[in-house]
Amino acid sequence: MSHILTLNSGSSSLKFALYPLAGADSLDTLTPRYRGMFSGLNGGTPRLKLQDSEGRPVAVDMGELPSRLELPDAMAHLLSWLEDLPDLSLAAVGHRVVHGGRDYQQPVAVTPEITAALGELESLAPLHQPFCLAPVAPLAERHPDMPQVACFDTAFHANQPEVARQFALPREMTQRGLVRYGFHGLSYDYINRVLPRHLGDARRERVIVAHLGNGASLCAIRNGTSVATTMGFTAIEGMPMGTRSGSLDPGLVLHLIQQEGMSAEALTETLYKRSGLLGVSGISSDMRELLASPAPEAREAVDLYAYRAVCEIGSLAAALGGLDQLVFTAGIGEHAAPVREAICRGCEWLGLELDSDANQRDTDQISTADSRVGAWVIPTDEERMIAWYTAQVAGLV
Template sequence: MRHILTLNSGSSSLKFALYPLAGAASLDALTPRYRGKFTGLNGGAPGFSLADGEGHPVAAEMGELPPSLDLPGATARLLGWLDAHPDLALAAVGHRVVHGGRAYHRPVRLTPEITDALKAFESLAPLHQPFCLAPVAALAERYPELPQVACFDTAFHADQPEVARWFALPREMTERGLIRYGFHGLSYDYINQVLPACLGDAPRERVIVAHLGNGASLCAIRNGQSVASTMGFTAIEGMPMGTRSGSLDPGLVLHLIQQEGMSADEVTELLYKRSGLLGVSGISGDMRELLASPAEEAREAVALYAYRAVREIGSLAAALGGLDQLVFTAGIGERAAPVREAICRGCEWLGLALDPDANRRDALRISRADSRVSAWVIPTDEERMIAWYSARLLGQA
């Protein structure tokens, strides 16, 4: 049996899933045979876990993981494990690639030339792009004939109105590609695909999806198409995140460089790795730890996170001309009931009435039956989206 392998690689983790190609007839029919991940790479405490399609843990022999295990090492161990199991033969590999620039609006089969072109966007997503592309060469060397597909987080937003993508910069800069791209597109694409089944007859002309995880953004979707998003040229704009600052006054960045003498590298480190929930709380960038902490600083960090989310929702509702549905997804959105409650309370002016009991239970619908704007919790599945697009590109779906 042949499979589609999906890879979602980051600086400290490698997530993967295996989907039988025979199940690629439709998105609903795609069911993973395995999901797994390496964590604690590049200087952390390396770990590995594997589960079957139902989420039950599965034993897998990966050998002892050295403290120095990095992304190439984890990739090599994964490929070695696959080679040792002939029943897991690969038909294709689908990669989550964060940035596709202006040239790549749809999934594409990777070639050396396209891979090199995508490396040019590394400065726009320094926490993601280099790691997204890192496994490509190892796979090409090991399986030279194996198709590899890039699926882009920017693609879902590529058809936004131009006015939603422009910065007020000189026109020649806009023409060079200094525009708003938006991210988390694979997650939004998946939610958009499953919305009809989840919402039934509920109106879905104007929808805001809140992808709230370690990285966080929101997207306004009108009639199934992205019309505005909170992330722009890079994956740092918008609301605060685990360790990222979110939007800042550009003058503040100039102040850090000109008045406080910080270098560009130091500012990058500050805004990407020492800000957000971690910076405000001084405790952690992990929402679970902050919600469990009695510290006032933790409470303030969570309050700022929710406040900024509400501000973004107001902006996106204006872009939509109103709001029918608010959808929470990703790790915080799916599992942090207190955060959802704070955000929903801040949206009461839009006509959203929270059902506290449903929210505590992480129910599908967490708003009251009489709420003019309904709120939902819908788990995202970027890996399934990658597998589906890879199968389609190969003519298997």
Template sequence: RRRVSDTPSAASDGEVYDHQAAWRDLLDGLDQKPELPEIVAAGHRVVHGGKEFSDPQRLTPELLARLEAFIPLAPLHQPHNLAGIRALTAVRPELPQVGCFDTAFHVGQPEVARLFALPKVYRQEGVQRYGFHGLSYEYIAGALTQKLGTPATGRVVVAHLGNGASMCAMRDGQSVATTMGFTAVEGLPMGTRSGSLDPGVVLYLLERHGMGVRDLNNLLYKQSGLLGLSGVSNDMRELLASPEPDAKLAIDYFTYRIARELGSLAAALGGLDALVFTGGIGENAAAVREQVCARSTWLGVSLDPTANAEGRTQISQPASRVTVWVLPTNEELIIARHTRQLVLEH
């Protein structure tokens, strides 16, 4: 395994090297395996597609230039998404590439779910709620249908919990509301991202502490969330193992916010039929699932402690009014399907 840097260097084992060297190394290795099928296209996750892109797109230099405009809205992800695409273009210019957007799953939300209470002029320039983790939610919508044996036409909330975390309310497998908004810093507290906070806090930090845009960006995206609350780590595994009181506080706040958002999303749906946990924390942290479900009994959630501890697929009691599931996500499969379809059609 090698780390990838934005600056070129040697690609020997253990060395830092750039995106182009990484692609060459990977593709050369695959080319040496004749038992594998020929690579005919590459699919990429692109976090932000704005209002313009609701479907997967063939990636061109012109399209990449337009996607640059969304870097301020997803500074932790978008620059690296685009760097990988450009590097592959340099290494294999003849290879078709497809961009799949994490925002696309949410474009059909009702207008009222996408608004901010700001003057219309800002909405016209694209200041609205977009939502993210759409590739994960798209996969879970299909996986839940398979588990139930019938289309998932009920009122479902999916909690994608990892270093980045969000939740999505779905009806008939379609996004109705979600916790992330204009950027991927809104909503739940995350590994290093603050999640939602009073905008007045930002004004206070600007005025009282003299913070600039870069300072605020670092604070909200890289120094807050579980790391900021605990002072220990952004890794849930380390927090669960830590004896520090602030580690417990961070976990308690995380599960409190999930349960609070669950109530809000259930209100958007007019009720709740199923709750799904996915993502690194959602799939593996039984203690987090237990706390969230304990805070949500009023909604009709009844957890089976044994099933939860054993990591079974369905972890609710048989009589639970709301069924509770643990489903691994597979964003890569969704990207592969979209890429195959788009390349074959064109």
């Protein structure tokens, strides 16, 4: 049976999913056979997690994992296991690629020339782009005739108004591509497509989607099109995240360099890996741990996270000219009821009335029937979005 493999490769993990093509003639009917993840790559403690289509753990033998596992080795384990499954053949592979720059605004079939061009964007996403592209070469070597498709996190935002993308920098810098790109586009694309199923006849001309996870951003969507988002040139702008600082006064960054002598490497480490929830709390980057902690520093980190989210919602509502619906998604958005409550309470001025009981139950709709702004919890599925795009680009549907 023909399948599509999706890959989401990071600095320390490799997420994958396997989608049968039989009967998959729409996004809704594309159902994963397996989802899995290698974690602890490149220096951590390697682990493999595999689940079936219902989310149940699956015991699988991919060979004994060594004490240190690099990405090429994880790919080799994965491909050997797939090739040994008797009822499976790979028809195509879809990759999540964080940055498409200005040239790549739709998913594309991967060629050596496109891989090289995407590699040149590494400076725009140094902690993401090289890892996103890393599986391409070993796959091409092992399966040279198999289609590979790049699906971009920036693409959903590519048609935003220029005024929403431009920094107030010298014009020649803007012309070199120093603009706001936005990220988490695959997640926003998926939510945008499934909104009608959840909202029914409710107004959805002006929607804000809050993708709240270890990486966090929000997106303003008007009539199905992204018009503004909180992440910009890099995936660090906007609200605080698990370990990322979110937006800072540029003068503070200059101070750290000029007055405190921080190198570019030390500054990158601080802003990307030691800030956010982890930096403020000094305890953890995991929202679950912070919500369970009695420490005042944990409470402060959670409060700051929610406060900044409310501020971003206000800004995006202004860009939309009002708000009809607020959608929570991703790990924190889907599972952290206290965080959703704090954010919704901060949005009462917009006419949002929270149904506390529904919120505690993680139901689809968490606003009251009389609320002028609807509030929703909708699970995202970036892998399914990648698989659907891959099937289309490869001519499989």
